[in-house]
Amino acid sequence: MTERDIFFVANEVNELGGVGRWQAQLAKLLAERGHRVTIAGIAPANHPMDLGEDPPFRTVTLYARRPPGRPRPRRLLGAADPAVRRHDAHMRTAADRLTALFRAARPGAMIIVTQVWAMEWVALADTTGHRIIGMTHESFETARKSSRFARVKKYYQDADRLLALTQEDADRWVGEGMNNVGFMPNPLPIVPDAPSPRTEKVVASIGRLSHEKGVDLLLDAWAEAAPKQPGWTLRLYGRGEAEAELRQQCAQLGLDDSVDFAGQTDDVPGALRASSVFVQSSRGEGFPLVLLEAMACGVPCVAFDCAPGVREIVGHDRDGLLARPGNTTELARHLVRLMSDEALRDAMGDEALRSVQRFEPDAITRRWEELFDFLDR
Template structure:
């Protein structure tokens, strides 16, 4: 196996969230195989996560603080506007640091750009002939509703490979004229020694308390489900800007006795093992790691079918139940069905435990190795 220099370039080195966790995990997995791995962040993280005392990879951050967006040039000055010139000079200076890193790398190096904002810096750098792999860590539909959609088409059109998270999303990007598209699922983030016994009357939800994660929709669904299954608790793990509003909603719905705002947890496997069922109510997702984590702990999952990545992970009526996006009555019905039927919950939980192994970290890492070999030919 060729030992390579591998660069992960993203918005931040250690931002708490799905992309940051994926990046740190993949960097560690590739470092374990003998590769020399560097994570490059454009700016410092707003909410940094702990990478451990001695991570097996190097980290570099290009800017001391998050750079502002490029100012709109004044009409008569155009690109000669001093504010625009200062911004562009600052950005080019940071890109020169990337160039130095890439030029110092051994032949066969790989540059993996995890977010399209970071690709703007890579595009300004000299990649020294190394292969560049761009990634979009959200569904096609989520990207299409944001400014990132046109930027993906602009900045990733000439990379060696653009990776979506599912074949379905990859096909959608091909339909947009991108002819360099493949897909790569995320690896299983945890492989717990002991799964949940599914004996506690607890439904777990883990994620930011934000509009995108749809916890308001989950509370509406819980208001329908909880009266039908007394004694069950909905335990919400996470923090976020919407917490105060969600607590008010919980009180207004009369749910204070059956909803536990448990805060952020540093022990996801422990939180899942003390639950019997997992629910995700997001309005949009990419390839949600927390669903993989829940399944790896033997929990059946109930979720909104809001993205190809969700239905790639959860098989409806096999290891979980999927509701139409935003349909809180259907979500409530699925929750009640699993809360009320121990046998169904156990059967789906055991199937979830088995199916999660499709995303075994070693298998996904080997897929990356195969891609590297292919791009070097």
């Protein structure tokens, strides 16, 4: 194995969320295998997560606060507009810090650009002699509905590799004329000491209380499911901007006695071991870590089939159940099916524990190293 200098360049070094957790985990895995790893963030995190006392990688942040977007030039001045020129000069100065990092690296370094916004600075830096791997941590369909779609096509077209999360998403990017596409799944984020005994009458949901995560849809589904299985609790772990609205919806649906707003948790394995079913009701996803975590705890999952990454992880009617996106009646029916059948919960939970091992961290890390070796030929 070749020991390399590896740079992650991201919007933030330690933003709380799936991408930040994936980045910190992979950086640690690669560092533990002897690579020299640096995470460079463009701006400070809005919601920082703890990277631990002594992470095995360096961290650098280019700006003291989040930089403003590029101003629209006044019509007659164009690129000569002083505001535009100041903005571009600040970007080049920040990119010079990346250049210094890259120039100090050993030959064969890998630059992994975690998010496409960060690629705007990498594109201004001198990356001579190193390989660039661009990433999109969302489904093709989610990207297509956002401004990131055009930026992925613009900024990643000349990268040595563009990585999607699944083969299905990679094929969609190829259909857009991107000829440098591959895919790489996320590694299993946790290896619990013990699985859930699946004895508690608890359905768990873990995620930000936001529109994208679809907790409003979950409450509608729970209003159908809960009366059919009295004694069960829906436990919602997370905080977010929609919390007040969701609490009001919960009260209006008459669910206060069966829904527990449990707040943010620092013990995801503990939360999952205290549940017997996991539910995800997102409107859009990439390759959701929390589904991997639930399955690693032997908890069968019910989820909206909202992205290729979801159906790549959960095998419908084998280790979990998938509902059509947004179909709350179908989601409720799947929940009732698992809540009412202990034998089915145990069978699917045991199968989930077995099937999720294909995303075991060492196996995914080796795939990364094989990609590095391939690109360095």
